Amino acid sequence: MWRSCLRLRDGGRRLLNRPAGGPSASMSPGPTIPSPARAYAPPTERKRFYQNVSITQGEGGFEINLDHRKLKTPQAKLFTVPSEALAIAVATEWDSQQDTIKYYTMHLTTLCNTSLDNPTQRNKDQLIRAAVKFLDTDTICYRVEEPETLVELQRNEWDPIIKWAEKRYGVEISSSTSIMGPSIPAKTREVLVSHLASYNTWALQGIEFVAAQLKSMVLTLGLIDLRLTVEQAVLLSRLEEEYQIQKWGNIEWAHDYELQELRARTAAGTLFIHLCSESTTVKHKLLKE
Amino acid sequence: MAALGSPAHTFRGLLRELRYVSAATGRPYRDTAAYRYLVKAFRAHRVTSEKLCRAQHELHFQAATYLCLLRSIREHVALHQEFHGKGERSMEESAGLVGLKLPRQPGGKGWEP
Numbered sequence: 471m472w473r474s475c476l477r478l479r480d481g482g483r484r485l486l487n488r489p490a491g492g493p494s495a496s497m498s499p500g501p502t503i504p505s506p507a508r509a510y511a512p513p514t515e516r517k518r519f520y521q522n523v524s525i526t527q528g529e530g531g532f533e534i535n536l537d538h539r540k541l542k543t544p545q546a547k548l549f550t551v552p553s554e555a556l557a558i559a560v561a562t563e564w565d566s567q568q569d570t571i572k573y574y575t576m577h578l579t580t581l582c583n584t585s586l587d588n589p590t591q592r593n594k595d596q597l598i599r600a601a602v603k604f605l606d607t608d609t610i611c612y613r614v615e616e617p618e619t620l621v622e623l624q625r626n627e628w629d630p631i632i633k634w635a636e637k638r639y640g641v642e643i644s645s646s647t648s649i650m651g652p653s654i655p656a657k658t659r660e661v662l663v664s665h666l667a668s669y670n671t672w673a674l675q676g677i678e679f680v681a682a683q684l685k686s687m688v689l690t691l692g693l694i695d696l697r698l699t700v701e702q703a704v705l706l707s708r709l710e711e712e713y714q715i716q717k718w719g720n721i722e723w724a725h726d727y728e729l730q731e732l733r734a735r736t737a738a739g740t741l742f743i744h745l746c747s748e749s750t751t752v753k754h755k756l757l758k759e
Numbered sequence: 760m761a762a763l764g765s766p767a768h769t770f771r772g773l774l775r776e777l778r779y780v781s782a783a784t785g786r787p788y789r790d791t792a793a794y795r796y797l798v799k800a801f802r803a804h805r806v807t808s809e810k811l812c813r814a815q816h817e818l819h820f821q822a823a824t825y826l827c828l829l830r831s832i833r834e835h836v837a838l839h840q841e842f843h844g845k846g847e848r849s850m851e852e853s854a855g856l857v858g859l860k861l862p863r864q865p866g867g868k869g870w871e872p
Contacts, residue, residue, distance in 0.1 A: 566781075
């Protein structure tokens with residue numbers, strides 16, 4: 471079933487025409503043998519304790535009901551989200567749990583919980599600063615000097631995105647091969663801070679989350695402005711890894727596992743940003759008419 | 760953005776993922792709130808004037824992002840269950856993962872001539 475991700479990744483990308491499956495990708499782990507006594511016990515997953523998941527509109531927004539109980543956050547606050555689409559996506563997450571609740575797959579719920587509880591007690595300015603900090607160590611600004619093919623690959627794939635961001639925001643972003651990283655002008659940071667200030671705290675939580683996943687603020691901006699799809703952004707973020715995979719082979723239980731997790735997290739964060747900043751766009755449109 | 764493909768393609772992909780999702784409850788996916796919402800949203804933005812074109816594009820982007828989310832989670836869970844969900848592996852299994860086999864003693868384990 472999951473072998474389709476090999477096909478998925480190759481879809482339309484010119485730089486990934488490696489043979490299907492690496493040297494060990496086709497290995498199956500063989501028949502299951504009962505594990506020995508000192509087996510590491512994976513963290514317990516809670517049993518699915520509800521049958522039906524539904525949505526109700528309350529005062530503060532949309533709420534999730536598990537049977538007749540209201541969903542709460544870890545800090546026991548009522549779980550309310552501002553947009554209907556987000557509520558439906560969260561409800562779908564809860565409804566898709568088979569037998570046990572797998573919290574590590576419920577990225578949208580996690581993001582909503584973080585926004586509601588704000589466990590790190592940060593205000594808007596701190597969130598913006600945390601996000602902009604990723605610009606100083608932006609993945610796509612760090613370049614290698616050898617091997618020649620990887621240098622070329624990084625130039626061909628990353629430069630257009632940097633150029634786009636420079637044009638879109640009217641700023642200067644440079645790349646560097648030094649370990650100290652590129653020097654980002656203070657002006658660039660100012661422009662970005664004032665741009666991010668237009669987002670609400672929910673969207674900012676999402677922006678910081680996505681930047682932390684991709685290790686790149688520029689790619690995050692590409693996702694916010696619909697310049698990149700999630701698949702493209704993840705590919706660009708993992709460019710060197712993809713290059714090494716192409717050279718040395720793909721390992722399903724490490725590379726594909728990380729790829730799918732990164733994609734899921736990035737997609738959740740991106741969707742979260744868009745759904746949480748939507749109300750402002752709608753207002754904007756109404757004003758225009 | 761050409762990378763998104765056609766909206767119909769994204770919509771079909773979403774329906775397929777919803778079918779997987781609803782396998783957890785055993786109820787038909789057409790009864791879910793997600794299905795109703797998606798159908799409504801795709802219908803509302805099917806025909807648009809020039810002015811709303813950006814909205815249609817935005818919706819399609821969100822739909823494609825959601826499709827990517829559902830698909831990646833499904834594949835991630837499958838990989839997790841196959842490789843990470845069962846605790847520690849036996850020696851044979853670990854060797855098998857990297858394409859090796861344990862040596863076989865002709866007279867059984869611990870056999871010495």
